[in-house]
Amino acid sequence: MSDFEPFYDVNRTYEDNYERGPFGEFAEALKSDTTQGSVPHADENFMGVPVNLAFGIPAGPLLNERFTTAAFRMGFDLATYKTVRSRAWGCNPFPNVLAVHPRSADGSLTPGSAELDEGVLADTNYEQPISISNSFGVPSQSPDAWQPDMQAAIKAAGEGQLLVPSFQGSRDPGATEEAYIADHVTTARLVKETGAQVMVMNTSCPNEGHNRLLCHNPLLVGRITEAIKREIGDTPLMIKLAYIPDDGALETMVRATAGLGSVQGFSTINTISARLVDANGEQALPGAGRERSGVCGNAIRGAGLNMVRRLAAIRERLGLDFAINGVGGVVSPEDYAAYRSAGADSVMSATGAMWNANLARDIKAAR
Numbered sequence: 001m002s003d004f005e006p007f008y009d010v011n012r013t014y015e016d017n018y019e020r021g022p023f024g025e026f027a028e029a030l031k032s033d034t035t036q037g038s039v040p041h042a043d044e045n046f047m048g049v050p051v052n053l054a055f056g057i058p059a060g061p062l063l064n065e066r067f068t069t070a071a072f073r074m075g076f077d078l079a080t081y082k083t084v085r086s087r088a089w090g091c092n093p094f095p096n097v098l099a100v101h102p103r104s105a106d107g108s109l110t111p112g113s114a115e116l117d118e119g120v121l122a123d124t125n126y127e128q129p130i131s132i133s134n135s136f137g138v139p140s141q142s143p144d145a146w147q148p149d150m151q152a153a154i155k156a157a158g159e160g161q162l163l164v165p166s167f168q169g170s171r172d173p174g175a176t177e178e179a180y181i182a183d184h185v186t187t188a189r190l191v192k193e194t195g196a197q198v199m200v201m202n203t204s205c206p207n208e209g210h211n212r213l214l215c216h217n218p219l220l221v222g223r224i225t226e227a228i229k230r231e232i233g234d235t236p237l238m239i240k241l242a243y244i245p246d247d248g249a250l251e252t253m254v255r256a257t258a259g260l261g262s263v264q265g266f267s268t269i270n271t272i273s274a275r276l277v278d279a280n281g282e283q284a285l286p287g288a289g290r291e292r293s294g295v296c297g298n299a300i301r302g303a304g305l306n307m308v309r310r311l312a313a314i315r316e317r318l319g320l321d322f323a324i325n326g327v328g329g330v331v332s333p334e335d336y337a338a339y340r341s342a343g344a345d346s347v348m349s350a351t352g353a354m355w356n357a358n359l360a361r362d363i364k365a366a367r
């Protein structure tokens, strides 16, 4: 695998990837004008928008229009534009990605397990089945840069393909809840102005206090999505959830959002937080506040499937019809099938796609 080059090159900075990427097979795909592995028949949908196969890449490794266009050409019919904000926002220092090596034989990490606090080995030894950690801090260009680029990305989708914009609110230290809600509404409006047909709001971002995520406060998420819905009208809104262990808390989230009509779908899961250590047991990522970081890829598939099953059960019990987008550890066609069986209407892969640019074609060939 020494000559293997993921389309997002983990050995380069975020800025370098933004300016010069994508790399490897995605760079080759950009040189040709044809979409590979896509048939011009939309027989599935993503929150009501017809698509060929409801499979693609979630928010993260597709930094701009060149990345999303390359993803479309490689047969990923859903390409998510990396999370944008209402203003320019810097990236955490390099490195932003490390390989992680959980102790279990199958490489899985279970939410709530002691290993997540004791430390998981992280280094630059990337192995299949791939698990990594990513630590970016959700950087964003300013809207002056990302709005025209997102508009071009939307236009570059082929037949039966859909550009999915992702956004989140930004909270200044000491800012009021009202200001935080208003920033979400502003960002959603900026996204809508690009011509977006759907949008995904990230709620797995830090809220107040360390390790407290916005999605741990369902009532605040409910207030935010209600305010956004007033701004964006009929445009379908999906929210991205981190793993939520408690069934009661998950149901409260569903009732406060989809139950009130402000949300049409859930995308889950985001990364699972773990303490990362090097071979000497020292902090693996350099710098303050980076003792813990989010793990994704093979290690978190069990947790992702578990969230999708529980959401599907709540959907059934409450008689609601929201969409479920299954994310987390999809590295093979079998993993894609497992998410569909668990109740996902669509499926996405970030880490798995980075280490196999042909994943969408493999899944289509296996169907």
Ligand SMILES: Cc1cc2nc3c(=O)[nH]c(=O)nc-3n(C[C@H](O)[C@H](O)[C@H](O)COP(=O)(O)O)c2cc1C
Residues within 6 Å of the ligand: 008, 058, 059, 060, 061, 082, 083, 134, 136, 138, 166, 202, 240, 269, 270, 271, 296, 297, 298, 300, 327, 328, 329, 330, 348, 349, 350, 351, 352
């Ligand atoms: C390089 C990278 C960057 C990411 N950046 C974002 C982001 O900006 N916004 C977001 O909601 N999720 C982000 N994620 C999380 C993914 O969307 C996804 O939820 C997570 O990686 C689990 O999927 P996976 O196991 O297929 O990687 C990122 C993931 C990766 C690998």
